[in-house]
Amino acid sequence: MTMDLLRTNYHWRNRYLLMRHGHSQANAQRKIISSPERGLTNYGLSEQGEQQLVDVLAQWRWPEPTRVVHSDFLRTTHTAARVTEAFALEMQQEERLRERHFGELEGQADSHYPEVWAQDAQSAAHRQWQVEPLTSVAARMCATLEALEQRWQGETVLVVSHGDPLQILLTALAGKPLTQHREQLALAPASITLVGG
Template identity: 30%
Template sequence: MSARLLRVEADGGSRGNPGPAGYGALVKDAATGEVLAEVAESIGRATNNVAEYRGLLAGLRAAAEIDPSARVEVRMDSKLVVEQMSGRWQVKHADMRRLAEEARAVLPADRVDYGWIPRAQNSHADRLANEAMDAAAAGRPWQRSTGGPAAAAGPAPAGPAAPAGSAPAAGEPLELVLVRHASTPLTEQRRLSGRHGEDPELSEAGREEARRVARCAEVRGADVVVSSTLRRCRQTAEVIAEHVGAPVLLDPQWDETDFGDWDGCTTAEVVRRWPAEFAAWSADPAVAPPGGEPLVAVERRVRDAASALRARWAGKRVVLVTHGDPLRALLRECLGCGAGAQRRIRVDPGSRTLLRLHGDGSSEVVAVNRV
C-alpha cells in the first residue's frame, strides 16, 4: 500500500521586516483537499524569512503528528524557502540555517517535496499568519476562525454555541442579515480603510447609524451576531447584540481587504500616485495593491467563512457585521456575478443586505442595501 499523501501550505510575515511577526500553516489530505489541521503563532520581532521558516517547521510537525509515515508535499509562496529547502540555493543566514536543519529533521528528505505557488493560492496560510499577528497586537492568543478544523496545537476555543436543543432542521436555510459597519471618520472622508490600517472607531454619526440598525426589524430575533475583528465592526456588532440579546462571535475571515500602501488614501489620491498599479488592480482581481491583498484572496476567505456559517447556523438568523469588499464578494457569489461587478454594487454604512443560504449550496438574495 502506498503512503498517504499530505499537503502542507505555510506562510509567515513581519510588519516592519524585522518587526512584529507570525506564521500560519495548514495540513490537507492531498487526495480530498480536506483541511486536517491549522496552526498559527505570533513569534515576536523577526524578519519575513524567519517567519516563513517557522511556518514551514510548524506545518511539517503538524503533518508528522497526523501521520508520521506519510509523504508530504510542501507548497509555499516563498521562492527563497522553497529553493533553499530543495537544496538549490544555499542557506547563509544563521537563524534560517538552524530552522532549515530543524525542518529537515522532522521527516526523511525523500518523503518531502517542495514546490512554489503564487501568493493568491496561499491565502489560507497567509490568513492564519495575519490572524496570529492581529491577535498578538490585541493582546490575546490566536484562535482559529469560525467553523475551521481543530488546530494541531490543541483544542479549539468553544465560541458561542447554538442554543440548547436547537439542532438545525434538515433543509432549513440560514437567514443572513449582512450589515456593513457604521460610519467612521475615514468612511466619511471616503478614504480606504483596510484590515491592517488605522482601525478607526465609529464617528458620532456612525454610533447613531449602529443604534438605528439595532432597532430595525431585520435583526430582530437574531441567534448570533458574527463580526469582523476590526474595531468599527465590533462596535457596530456590540450595539446590535445588546439590543437583540444575542452573543457576538468574532471571525477575522470577515475582515476588510488589506489595501497595503493605499490605506488611508482616497481613490483620487491612489490614481494620482499609483496610476499603473491602480489600473492593473482594477482590471485583474488577482492583482494586489502594493503591499496588500488581491480580491481573489478576499473572495476565497469569504467563501470559506460563508460555508462555515451555512453549516453551523442552518435554520437560524445570523447578523453578520462586515465591510464593503467582503459583503460585495459574498453578494456576487450568491448572484453568480464576476469580479467586474465588485465596484458597481453599492452598500452604504449601516445598510442591511438580506440573504438566504440553503444547505444544498443555493442561495436567495432578498434585499440589498436597505438603509
C-alpha cells in the first residue's frame, strides 16, 4: 500500500474516532453476517448493544465528533444513529467501511472465525473459503481515511465500522504486517479508538 497516511511522518488533517458497532443480533446469535444481502437490512443492534450505546454516550470521554461516517450495514447504521442523535449531527454512509466478507462461511457459526484468523496469520492474501483477503480490507479501509483526509480538515470524525476491518486498519496504520492483525487487542463492541489529530 502506498497511502500517504501510512508514512510514519504523516501529518493528520483530522482526528478519527474509530468505533466498532455495539453488540448486534448477529453477535447474540453467534452468526457470521458479512454479506450486504443479510447485513444491510437485518441483524441490527441487540438489546445489549442498545444499552452499550446508552452507556458510552452517558460517559463520553473522547473529543466531541463533528462528522459521522459509517458502514451501511444495519448494526453500524444503528450505532451511528445513536451518536448522531446525541450530538445533533448528520451521518454519511460509506460502503468501504463494510464488514469483511467471509465468503462460504456467511451465515454459519462464529466459531469459524479462529479458522480464518489462523489462515490470516500465514498469508495476508489468502482467499480460503472465499474470504476477503486482508490486503483488500486494508486497502479499502485506508482509502476511506485517505478520502476523508482530502475532504475535510480540522474535523473530529467518528468512523463506525466492524471488528475485523478496524483491527486490520489499525494494524496497517501501525506499520505492522497485516498477518499480525489478531495480535492487536481485540476491539470490544461499542469501543472507540482515537487516531490522528
